[in-house]
Amino acid sequence: MLFNEPSPLEVKVLTRRFQYPDSARIDTFLAHQGYQAFQKALAMTPDDIIQEVKVSALRGRGGAGFPAGLKWGFVPRNSPKPKYVVVNADEGEPGTCKDRVLMVNDPHQLLEGMLIAARAVGATVGYIYIRGEYRHVIDIMDRAIAEAYARGYLGRNILGSGMDFDAYTHTGAGSYECGEESALLESLEGKRGNPRIRPPFPAVSGAFQCPTVLNNVETFCSVPEIILNGGAAFAALGTPKNGGTRLFALSGHINKPGVYELPMGFNLLRLIHEVGGGIPNGKRLKAVIPGGSSCPVLKAGECDLPMDFDSLAAAGSMLGSAAVIVMDEDTCMVTAALRLMRFYAHESCGWCVPCREGTHWLKKLVGRLHAGRGLSGDADLIEEVSRNMLGRTFCPLGDAAAMPMISLVTKFREEFEAKIGSAADAGPGSDQLVVL
């Protein structure tokens, strides 16, 4: 099932099997190298597997970009506790819709990545935590799991190797916060999705307080390729320290929105104009949010850069989940900011004060300004509130609201200033904070 026409510029690694009929079925998977990487991994030592993943320069695809091999290496091998593999399939970052595509079209690739991770750290059980709205995805993953059991790729003594591994899907029930790894683990255990204080990190104390490898869907889906063709070949697909390809989700004001697999480091302007077919109606590019709604916005003039973690960081933004949200010249940045702040205020779990209060104050301040009832100094106040949230929360949700907000109010200051007091009836007493 394809959602958009592929682009000739794509480099299909994780998506290479999508072209086949019934790509989600195990027979198709097996006919096209499926589970061969896992069989190769069974003949490797756990250290060699982890070393291969380190060489690949695979970095976490959920958003943080942490080196996957390093993360796996933190799992204490000689712990007497059971070990777990947990897949973050809670995909909730606005703009992001790639994990869904991976699971719907090639669910066995994800299972194979989990199996290799399990082999590397000695895990015997895996959970795929899938957001509740993705019920059709859960059904597809459940069917794939059943197929894998039937063919002996899951269960006891897999392929005669002596390895045991069980896999389960686990549904979420509507919460952006549960995409944060420690909140996800709380939710997996049947609780409110409040984040945990770290350390200890999940590698040491994760699911059920046991050592856990926790990665995003796309990260696990990259692993079979790394084992099959080598970490060095995977690393060579991308840029230094940014191995492999990425699934870029193009959305917003773009002629050919869609999910495209391209090498890490692909130029953002080429992504918009050559892959995405440019901006509709001959409009000019105004701004891009390059990696999901939590990433600082880039102005049009800042977009001539390679899409990898380090280049985006150097440009003051983030690659994040690689969700590229394109905005044309007519976009009102105050409206965009208000919608995003409404989102973060709604999704803040309330566990810590800077985020719980900060997101709501930002929503109210931007809301007042948007309604034309802002006071002079509101733009400064919005920036100050945001800066006071940065780095002061248990989990990154506070930063996720503050970072785009700071970028919007500083880079598009004049739009915010122009809204101040613009309402026809603005005057004394009109500045009360409207609750939206």
Add this chain to the structure above:
Amino acid sequence: MTFSPQLETKFEKLLTSYPEGRQRAALIPMLLFAQDETGSLSPEVVSEIASRLGLTLLEVEEVISYYSMLRKQPLGRHNLQICTNISCLLTGGVALFEHACRKLGIGSGEVTPDGRFSIEEVECIGACSWAPAIMVNYDYHHHLTIEKLDRLIESLQEGSQDHAVQ
């Protein structure tokens, strides 16, 4: 209380999916799957699931209040979840939301008097590259326009009438 045999089978599997002594992990899936069958998490459903997992009512209630998909009041038979987050905002999601509200005469979180429809303005549903998008219960509808939304609502209306006649 009893659930359908299909749901009981699901529950049985859930109770063996987690480590011994950690069956509470099944709580959120059990609540959501039960709600799918019963329409909402009534006091009877909540107390049944609490007792099966050995949890207090408070422990279950605090979980229900956290998750936006879990609800204690039933919504319409066709729950229109209309995304207005950033990618849908840029591609006409707000107009879809406002149009649906006008057409059905209800606002977000409300149910039509006949119980057929409800509307929720929702956060990102992971359909950004096929925006604007909405969900009707668990079904995705991509690349929506006002005209397509009208046809969708009308087809659901007709479907409901057939259902009512039967």
